[in-house]
Amino acid sequence: MFQPCCSKSTMSRSGVAVNDSALQAFNELKLGKKVTFIIYKINDAKTEIVVEEEGTTDSYDTFLGKLPENDCRYAVYDFEYEISSGEGKRSKLVFFTWSPDTAPVRSKMIYASSKDSLRRALTGISTEIQGTDFSEVAYESVLERVSRGAGSH
Template sequence: MASGVKVDEEVKELFETMKLEKSETERIRLMVFEIVKDLIKVTHVYKQKNLNEMNVDAFKLFKDHLMCGRCCYLLYDCHFEKAEQGGQEDLIFAMWAHEEAPLKMKMVYASSKNTLKDMLKGIKHAFEFHDIGDCSCEVDLAAKLGKTVMSVEGHSCKP
C-alpha cells in the first residue's frame, strides 16, 4: 500500500555521492531520513571527517538515531570483516519504527519504505528495527549480516 509520500530530490543526489565518494574523510558514512510534510527528506548527513571530529564510530552514531517513540530511515555505510574474506563495506538501509511511536506514524513509515528503498539502487542489506534490542550492539548487527562476520567498525563480534 503506497502512502502518497514522495522522495526529495536531494536524497538521490546525496545517495549517489555516498556510493561514489570513497576518500577517507569526505565519504558519507550515515544519512538519516524523515518524513516531513509528505516528503522523505535528508535530516542528517555524517561524513567520516565528522565522525573523526566527534570521536565516534559510525555504528554508535547509527544507534544514537534509534530514538524511543520515533520513526526514521537510515542509510549506513557499514565496515565489517568476514572470516577468510577480510574487510568489506556495504550499504545498509534500515527502517526504525519504535514500538512506542504513534501508530499512524509507524503506518506511514512502513507504507513509504519501498518508495525510498526503490530509489536507493545498490543496497546490499535492508532491515527493520522496532526496539533498541533488535540492534543494541555490533554483535546483533553482525548476526544480521551473516554468520561469518567477525567485526563491525573494528569491534569484535565473536566471543
Template sequence: ISGFNISDEIYDIIDEIYKRKQRYVILKFNDEYTNLVVVKKGGRESIYNEVHEYVTTECAKSFCYVYFDFNYKTHGGQARDKVVCLKMGIPEQTPIKEKMIYASAYKSLQDSTKSIINIDCTDKASFEFNYIVNILLTKHESTN
C-alpha cells in the first residue's frame, strides 16, 4: 500500500518508546486506510497485559500494530530491554481487504520507523508475553 500517512505524533511516540519514556503504542488505520492513528498508548509503568487485553477484545476481528518496550531476562539472567514492532491480528477473522492492507503496509512502517525487531503475531498463542519473549531469546539475544 502506498499513500498512507504516519503523523509526527506517531513518530514522536515511537521515539519516546526507544528513549524509555513510554512503554507502548497501539496503531490502527483509520476507516479510509489513509492514516495510521494512535488508539492507545502507555507510560513506563504500563505492562504488556494492557496490550494483550486491548488486542484480544478491541482488535478481535481486525489488525493493529504495536510498538512495545519488552523487559526480560536472558537464560543467563541478564536483563534485556528491547523495543519490538508487532503486527497483531488473526487472519481467519479479518476481512481480506484489511489483511492485505496491513500486510503490505507493515514493511513500510518498519522502514519508516527504523524498527529492528519485528514479529508477526497471527494467532492467540502468539499474542502472549512469554511467546514473544521466547522469540526474543532465541532470535535476538545476541543483539543489544
C-alpha cells in the first residue's frame, strides 16, 4: 500500500512538503529531550524538508558550527539559559531560519518560500530567529531575544 511522505497540511507554497519524519524528530526533541538540536534541509529534489542532523550538545557553539557557511538551513535548538534574577535555568525551543548572504539566490528563495509550512507544523516554538550571518545567531543575541520573550525577528 502506498504511504505518502507528508500530509497535505504541511505543503508549502513552493511545493516543498514537510516530511513526516521531520515532525516526528521535533516531537521527540520537545517531549523526550533526547536531543538538543535538529537541523533541517530541503532535499536535493527540492520536494521535501527533511532532517539533516540531530544531536546532543551542551555547547551552543558546537550547534552553530553545524550550520553551513554558504547554504540555507532550518534548525530547532533547545536553548537553555540562566535567569539573571537567580531563579535558576530556563529552556526555550528556538526556531532558526539560516540564510547566509553567501548562499545561492535560488536556495534563499526556496527556503524563504518553504519556511512557513515547517514553522506552522512545529508547535511549541517560543522564539524565531532569522540569521544571515553568525553575529545574528550568536549566543548573546539569541539570549537577549529569548529572555525578553520576543517572537519573530
